Amino acid sequence: MEPKEKYTLSELYNNLDIPLTELHRRSGMSEGTVTRIRDGHAARRSTINKLLRTFSKIYEVDLSIDNVSGIILEDKRELQSPETASAAKRLIPSDLPPNTMHFADFAERYGILRSTFKHHIEVGLAGEKVDAVKRPKPGRPEHTERFLTPEQQADALEFWCRHGVEFTMPKTEKEIIG
Numbered sequence: 001m002e003p004k005e006k007y008t009l010s011e012l013y014n015n016l017d018i019p020l021t022e023l024h025r026r027s028g029m030s031e032g033t034v035t036r037i038r039d040g041h042a043a044r045r046s047t048i049n050k051l052l053r054t055f056s057k058i059y060e061v062d063l064s065i066d067n068v069s070g071i072i073l074e075d076k077r078e079l080q081s082p083e084t085a086s087a088a089k090r091l092i093p094s095d096l097p098p099n100t101m102h103f104a105d106f107a108e109r110y111g112i113l114r115s116t117f118k119h120h121i122e123v124g125l126a127g128e129k130v131d132a133v134k135r136p137k138p139g140r141p142e143h144t145e146r147f148l149t150p151e152q153q154a155d156a157l158e159f160w161c162r163h164g165v166e167f168t169m170p171k172t173e174k175e176i177i178g
Helices: 009-014 020-027 031-038 045-059 082-089 103-109 114-122 150-162 173-177
Strands: 133-137 140-148
Touching (some): 020 031, 020 045, 031 045, 103 140, 114 150, 140 150
16 A cells, blocks of 8 residues: 555445454454444544554555544544444444434434433423334433434434534535435
8 A cells, every 4th residue: 555644444445455353363463353444433542543553564655643544443532523423322223224323323423412412302392202213222221322323313404404504514515305
């Protein structure tokens, strides 16, 4: 790999000339950990540093948290974008459409308080509610989890616009909306 200022975690994985089993062996980490990091899940700083040292040896370039984007630390501080971090926070049921989000992650993405958005779903504004998929929380069936499909996400944005709710559009959202 050519030396450059910035790398992405996905390019480090995608350009590997060795299988993941060899990467996990060289790094001293489990294959599951190596795969979860590749798939965008959060990991401890020490685990990330260990993986980056292994990549540095493989590619013969100096890699660190400072020059590799797409890494999500376990403490939820993202090093790439809020969208990537939110995606790693909660598991989305596999029977829901791709790009479905947990309602709290959606609210956070647009700068809306979780409690405010929950109110928009449960009670609504001016007799209108935001539609969401509701499921019993695994292991705690007395609690409800709420998810928004991509269509419901678009409807929620329109709901906020109709009702004058101020929200912040993420920078990367321009490609989706515009």
